[in-house]
Amino acid sequence: MLGDVVVESMELDQRSKALNKILVVDDEQSIVESVKYNLEKEGYTVYTASDGKKALDTFNKEKPDLVILDLMLPGLSGEEVCRYIRKQSNIPIIMLTAKGDEVDVVVGLEIGADDYMTKPFSMRELIARVRAVLRRKTLDSVKDTEAEPNLIGPLQIDPKRHEIRFEGKQLDLTLKEYQILELLMQNQGQVLTREILLNRVWGEDYFGDTKTLDVHIRRLRTKVEKDPAHPEYIKTIRGVGYRLEAEE
Numbered sequence: 001m002l003g004d005v006v007v008e009s010m011e012l013d014q015r016s017k018a019l020n021k022i023l024v025v026d027d028e029q030s031i032v033e034s035v036k037y038n039l040e041k042e043g044y045t046v047y048t049a050s051d052g053k054k055a056l057d058t059f060n061k062e063k064p065d066l067v068i069l070d071l072m073l074p075g076l077s078g079e080e081v082c083r084y085i086r087k088q089s090n091i092p093i094i095m096l097t098a099k100g101d102e103v104d105v106v107v108g109l110e111i112g113a114d115d116y117m118t119k120p121f122s123m124r125e126l127i128a129r130v131r132a133v134l135r136r137k138t139l140d141s142v143k144d145t146e147a148e149p150n151l152i153g154p155l156q157i158d159p160k161r162h163e164i165r166f167e168g169k170q171l172d173l174t175l176k177e178y179q180i181l182e183l184l185m186q187n188q189g190q191v192l193t194r195e196i197l198l199n200r201v202w203g204e205d206y207f208g209d210t211k212t213l214d215v216h217i218r219r220l221r222t223k224v225e226k227d228p229a230h231p232e233y234i235k236t237i238r239g240v241g242y243r244l245e246a247e248e
């Protein structure tokens with residue numbers, strides 16, 4: 001049994017690295033070189049950009065599987081780059097910021113970033129997050145090819161198409177929003193702790209705090225709730241986590 005788990009984990013890591021194109025965007029050359037060097041040692045193909053315009057040009061040309069994006073860029077800002085990418089794709093975006101201000105982090109997450117790291121950061125931690133994100137993306141794609149559409153109350157999920165509809169209308173979701181809502185739907189009526197959601201969606205290697213999850217939940221509520229301040233479906237269980245309430 002343990003051997004099977006180890007083999008499966010190794011296979012997922014190999015498949016994750018098959019999704020091996022990563023775009024690193026930062027105007028600090030030392031950071032770019034360090035991140036590029038360490039990711040290439042892990043087997044990934046790395047493209048770099050030092051400003052927003054070059055980042056978008058490289059994104060459109062190379063179609064990366066993950067973007068590591070500095071929030072503070074010359075010319076076209078990291079926020080503008082993030083918004084553009086999110087309109088074109090749901091690929092994971094890990095945001096870098098030199099600011100410790102919570103407002104900057106929240107803004108970055110609300111415009112579509114999946115995760116964030118504050119400079120200076122641990123290279124080991126960054127690589128662990130990259131590995132976890134790509135492994136999760138691979139696992140989801142394998143699982144989705146085997147699943148059938150399912151209806152829970154006003155929500156309908158079609159894993160093969162990677163779509164969720166609310167009252168018949170397709171929701172415009174980022175990858176992390178889709179994964180969170182999918183997990184809540186799979187466990188409809190059950191309370192999922194913040195730790196469970198973070199481990200299942202961001203991976204067991206995730207080192208961040210619960211702020212990332214809470215911002216994504218807030219964004220989800222704006223898409224499925226008539227009054228996000230008084231949610232009818234995605235309920236907060238104070239001090240514990242979240243629960244989806246929707247009659248089947």
